[in-house]
Amino acid sequence: MTGPLDAVTAIHNAFRADIKMIDDAALKLARGDDGAGVKLERYRFFNEILSWHAKGEELAMFPLLEGIAPSVAEAYERDHRGLEAAYDALDGAVYAGDSVAIGRASAAFRFHSDIHLRKEDAHLYRILKEQASAPQLAEAVGVMSGTIPKDRFPEVVAWLFPLIGADDRENMTRIWQMVMPAPVFENVEKLIHQAIGDEWAELTRRIPTLRIAS
Ligand SMILES: [Fe+2]
Numbered sequence: 001m002t003g004p005l006d007a008v009t010a011i012h013n014a015f016r017a018d019i020k021m022i023d024d025a026a027l028k029l030a031r032g033d034d035g036a037g038v039k040l041e042r043y044r045f046f047n048e049i050l051s052w053h054a055k056g057e058e059l060a061m062f063p064l065l066e067g068i069a070p071s072v073a074e075a076y077e078r079d080h081r082g083l084e085a086a087y088d089a090l091d092g093a094v095y096a097g098d099s100v101a102i103g104r105a106s107a108a109f110r111f112h113s114d115i116h117l118r119k120e121d122a123h124l125y126r127i128l129k130e131q132a133s134a135p136q137l138a139e140a141v142g143v144m145s146g147t148i149p150k151d152r153f154p155e156v157v158a159w160l161f162p163l164i165g166a167d168d169r170e171n172m173t174r175i176w177q178m179v180m181p182a183p184v185f186e187n188v189e190k191l192i193h194q195a196i197g198d199e200w201a202e203l204t205r206r207i208p209t210l211r212i213a214s
Contacts, residue, residue: 002174004141005129010160010168011053012117017163018046023110030103040094040102043109045159047087048152050113054080056144064140065124068131076124079116086112142179154191161195169196170206177207186211 025039058080062073086109093101128137148156161169169192176188193200193212204210 002171003129003134004137004175005125006168006171007141007175008125008144009121010164010172011049012121013165013168014160014163015046015050015053015117016114018042018159019110019113022046023106026103026106030099032099040106043087043090043094043106045155047091049156049159050083050087052147053144054083056147059147060140060143061124061128064132064136065128069127072124072127076116076120079112079119082112083109083116138179141175153188157188157191158195161192166199166202166206169199169203173203173207173210177209 021039022043025036025042028036029040058077062077065073086105090102090105090109093105132140160172164172173192177185180188189210189212192203196203200212204213
């Protein structure tokens with residue numbers, strides 16, 4: 001059954017897929033393929049979402065964890081500051097137009113973010129899953145979603161859904177369907193439909209209560 005932390009898993013999977021694409025583009029660019037610059041540009045929006053996500057974790061998940069397992073979250077907060085430094089290094093290299101420095105900064109950003117996300121999945125979120133109550137987790141996920149500026153929500157859907165697989169799409173959609181008022185969710189349905197095109201059919205097969213027909 002879908003639980004609130006499945007929303008975090010979906011976002012983490014999207015981060016992994018996106019930073020891979022970004023880093024592959026950076027490597028191509030360093031090897032002289034100027035056409036890869038367009039894909040590399042994804043790093044800007046990637047970082048915006050990463051910042052909202054990290055802020056949400058620091059506002060909601062880390063304080064919750066502190067009450068369950070004191071002093072564990074501190075190391076993850078340090079990781080977040082490291083991710084900000086990794087982004088700054090990449091952004092500086094892009095600004096300087098130095099493709100070798102871009103390649104190096106992008107590889108470091110990807111390596112750190114992959115390790116950080118895996119640690120969170122295997123350790124931090126495992127502790128929360130095992131020891132926090134379902135209402136506590138639902139509330140924390142609600143606070144995390146609140147860090148996304150409302151007017152940017154359509155961009156988040158357009159970013160997220162193409163990057164994730166069928167299970168994550170189903171979980172994310174079910175969670176929104178549960179927590180959003182019906183008229184808001186109707187709009188979100190349209191955004192998801194736009195984001196995944198023909199693959200909407202699979203989502204309606206999994207969630208027959210969706211209103212837009214495939
Ligand atoms: Fe994190």
